[in-house]
Amino acid sequence: MPTNTPQHWPSAPIIRIRRGHMLPCGDLSGRIAYRETPEPGYYVPDLDVGLWQSNTDLRLEEWEDMVAVPKRIVDELGRRVAAHDDGYTRHEPVDGLYGLKDQIVNTARGVVRQADAGGEATE
Known part of the structure; x- marks a missing residue:
């Protein structure tokens, strides 16, 4: 299972999580997340939760980069x-x-x- 290393961590401003899991939230698959700072992280508005690279209870296994278009x-x-x-x-x-x-x-x-x-x- 991949770890949240800089080599395996998204960098796009917006991502759609294709496969991911975090305790205690559970399955993150299909969620949209927005890039946050200062630590490399993302915010998932529909769960009102932050995803931080240093969180050992988080696994982002697969995602796709997205962009906002009018x-x-x-x-x-x-x-x-x-x-x-x-x-x-x-x-x-x-x-x-x-x-x-x-x-x-x-x-x-x-x-x-x-x-x-x-x-x-x-x-």
Whole structure:
């Protein structure tokens, strides 16, 4: 079982715990945690608990890094994907589907820029 060493400890501002356990809280799987300082640690708001690297009752075995993206960007991406799917089922001309695909790709690129820069996403 991994220990909470610097080599096996997340560094992202936000993580989703895929597999983890802490006494007395129990299973942490599926929880979202936000980076805290000064000691390398995270805060799990729905449990109102801190996860500290030095806590011997904590095991973070697997997690995924996450980023915050404005909801409007995710909504726009969803609208464009839905428009593409709708166009596909209506048998839109191929050129029209390529245009929708380009819009989806451009919106997705904006999401990536948002995540990388921490600022407003742009198309």
